[in-house]
Amino acid sequence: xxxxxPRNTTKDSEGPVAANKGxxxxxxxxxxxxxxxxxxxxxxxxxxxxxxLDISFTNSSLWMxxxxxxxxxxxxxxxxxxxxxxxxxxxxxxxxxSTIADMVRDNVGSDGKKYFPFIFTLFMFLLFGNVLGMVPGxxxxxxxxxxxxxxxxxxxxxxxxxGLVKHGAKFFSLFFPHGAPIATAPILIPIELISYLSxxxxxxxxxxxxxxxxxxLLKVIASFAIMLGVVGGIxxxxxxxxxTALEFLVxxxxxxxFTILTCIYLHDALHLH
Amino acid sequence: MEAEAAKLIGAGLAAIGMxxxxxxxxxxxxxxxxxxxxxxxxxxxxxxxxxIGFAVTEAIALFAxxxxxxxxxx
Numbered sequence: 001x002x003x004x005x006p007r008n009t010t011k012d013s014e015g016p017v018a019a020n021k022g023x024x025x026x027x028x029x030x031x032x033x034x035x036x037x038x039x040x041x042x043x044x045x046x047x048x049x050x051x052x053l054d055i056s057f058t059n060s061s062l063w064m065x066x067x068x069x070x071x072x073x074x075x076x077x078x079x080x081x082x083x084x085x086x087x088x089x090x091x092x093x094x095x096x097x098s099t100i101a102d103m104v105r106d107n108v109g110s111d112g113k114k115y116f117p118f119i120f121t122l123f124m125f126l127l128f129g130n131v132l133g134m135v136p137g138x139x140x141x142x143x144x145x146x147x148x149x150x151x152x153x154x155x156x157x158x159x160x161x162x163g164l165v166k167h168g169a170k171f172f173s174l175f176f177p178h179g180a181p182i183a184t185a186p187i188l189i190p191i192e193l194i195s196y197l198s199x200x201x202x203x204x205x206x207x208x209x210x211x212x213x214x215x216x217l218l219k220v221i222a223s224f225a226i227m228l229g230v231v232g233g234i235x236x237x238x239x240x241x242x243x244t245a246l247e248f249l250v251x252x253x254x255x256x257x258f259t260i261l262t263c264i265y266l267h268d269a270l271h272l273h
Numbered sequence: 274m275e276a277e278a279a280k281l282i283g284a285g286l287a288a289i290g291m292x293x294x295x296x297x298x299x300x301x302x303x304x305x306x307x308x309x310x311x312x313x314x315x316x317x318x319x320x321x322x323x324x325i326g327f328a329v330t331e332a333i334a335l336f337a338x339x340x341x342x343x344x345x346x347x
Contacts, residue, residue: 037346202332209335210328216342257328 036219040143040212060141067128067141075124096124100259107263108270115266122151123259130211130251134244143211145204152204155262163269174272203261210254214247280345287341294334301326 044056078089079097086094100120104112108119126142133140141147163171175192176185221243225236305323309316 205336205339206328206332209332209339213335213338213342253324253328257325260325 036216036223039139039215039219042144059139060144060147063132063139063141064125064129067125067132070132071124071128096127103260103263107260108267111270112263112266119259119263122155122262123255126207126255126258127252130255131248133211133215134248134251140211140215142207143215145208148204148208149200152200152207155203155265156200159262159265159269162266163272166270167272171269171272174268178273199265203258207254207258210250214250218243218247283344284341287337287344290337290340291334294330294337297330297333298327301330 042058042060044058045062046057048054048056074089075093075097078087079093081087081090083090097120100123101116104116104119108115129142130140132138133143160171163174175189175196177188177192180188218240221236221240225233225240227233228236301323305319308319
């Protein structure tokens, strides 16, 4: 059930049947009683329908707003004071800023400075999205392919547009590596083209898979700990502590990797080699 | 063969693909340690890149796992 389940408010005439089917569907898979995918369900908190389009405010939207507010507050109120000897929050905000500034400078080049606000926003959004998902009871909005693919697809389209606007038709020399013998072109160009077109797919699936699998694993091991009771559950609990530490690392790392790959793709489009 | 049995077999087969990623992730750190042993001063330069290498290789393992989960649950 990787798609979002239908919302709970079904029509009255099909209410009990639909709810039953939903419950049956949830338990029809292997695993007897475990339902680790329930945590990824999207519930609408505020139903908003405009002309047949469902743009409700869901739990996913709520956590996106929380991530935006927290990252904004960190920079605004942490680094806002701007004292010469930094306080702790200012240190955190400034080190995040300088990490991304170095990343943009090294990977996009000196003409990449105008893309820095976007890259920084992207990084902070994903970082806080992933890390806030580790809070017990929260919702990880990056664990949905809809969210990550929307981000990756728009980044891909815009970067290709930037390359086309800057270089015109010469942009297509990206698909033919410099210095390769012309005879290999019929093989090399399709391969390069496919590898270029697979970028949004790999970018989005990497983040989505890491987040979904991480949280599913945590839920499954936690279920073992509960099922085995107080004494027998100590071993899964110890494993759970280790895996939670790993998940924090993965959360921060995946945000960093998404951002640095975006910078590398931007470099390819701007400099064509 | 029932659908349920086929799902479980499919998931098991799909997860075999993670072997390659396991070898790959081990390679990342093996080469880091080798490079560090040859030139200890380059620690800070290479240090940032191992994490990118790890994340990109791990992604392949997770692609295989996603196929297994799709076979199991959808």
